[in-house]
Amino acid sequence: MPAASQPRSGAASTDARRPAADPWRVDLRELGRRAGSMTELDRTLPAPEGFRVELIGVPVGAPVRLHLRLEAVMEGVLVSGTVEAPLTGQCARCLEDLEDTLSLPVQELYAYEGSTTEATTEEDEVRFVEGERIDLEPMVRDAVVLALPLSPTCTEDCSGLCVDCGERLDDLPADHSHDVVDPRWAGLAGKLTPPPGAPGGTNPKEN
Numbered sequence: 001m002p003a004a005s006q007p008r009s010g011a012a013s014t015d016a017r018r019p020a021a022d023p024w025r026v027d028l029r030e031l032g033r034r035a036g037s038m039t040e041l042d043r044t045l046p047a048p049e050g051f052r053v054e055l056i057g058v059p060v061g062a063p064v065r066l067h068l069r070l071e072a073v074m075e076g077v078l079v080s081g082t083v084e085a086p087l088t089g090q091c092a093r094c095l096e097d098l099e100d101t102l103s104l105p106v107q108e109l110y111a112y113e114g115s116t117t118e119a120t121t122e123e124d125e126v127r128f129v130e131g132e133r134i135d136l137e138p139m140v141r142d143a144v145v146l147a148l149p150l151s152p153t154c155t156e157d158c159s160g161l162c163v164d165c166g167e168r169l170d171d172l173p174a175d176h177s178h179d180v181v182d183p184r185w186a187g188l189a190g191k192l193t194p195p196p197g198a199p200g201g202t203n204p205k206e207n
């Protein structure tokens with residue numbers, strides 16, 4: 001089944017209900033195409049999948065708050081404003097769960113089909129007004145993914161884990177340490193205790 005080219009085929013399946021409108025697709029009829037007209041868009045939408053990188057991201061369904069300005073310009077619709085979303089993830093150093101909030105500015109031009117921008121820009125670098133709508137999801141997803149840290153940390157100076165016992169160093173006393181025996185001598189450590197009076201430091205393996 002060519003599911004990829006028919007994204008709504010699943011929702012349409014056998015029951016007669018119409019698939020719910022995608023809230024990330026914004027109707028532009030109110031804005032119109034007269035350059036200079038402008039509308040504000042304040043909306044909280046559920047996060048779709050994919051707003052994440054390996055260790056951190058926006059949980060699916062979490063509220064993504066959009067404070068956007070849609071402005072009709074000659075070439076298309078200029079979208080600018082801020083995006084806020086909760087984040088959950090894992091500290092890259094100590095693996096502790098962490099929570100954070102993402103707030104970032106966005107700006108993007110959606111070109112009208114047939115505009116100069118379309119003619120002069122690489123196809124995969126431009127977003128388009130589709131009919132009377134724009135789809136905000138790919139734009140917001142790209143901005144969010146780009147802003148997420150590849151190595152998030154629970155605190156700015158998280159010390160990570162003790163390499164010997166695996167405990168979080170920040171939970172341990174500052175002088176935490178282990179009496180580490182050089183692994184090459186670990187097997188001999190018990191046998192080498194010299195009898196009282198014997199000269200120390202002799203390696204029995206010599207000769």
Ligand SMILES: [Zn+2]
Pocket residue numbers: 091092093094095096153154155158159160
């Ligand atoms: Zn940490």
Ligand SMILES: [Zn+2]
Pocket residue numbers: 162163164165166167176177178
């Ligand atoms: Zn330790």
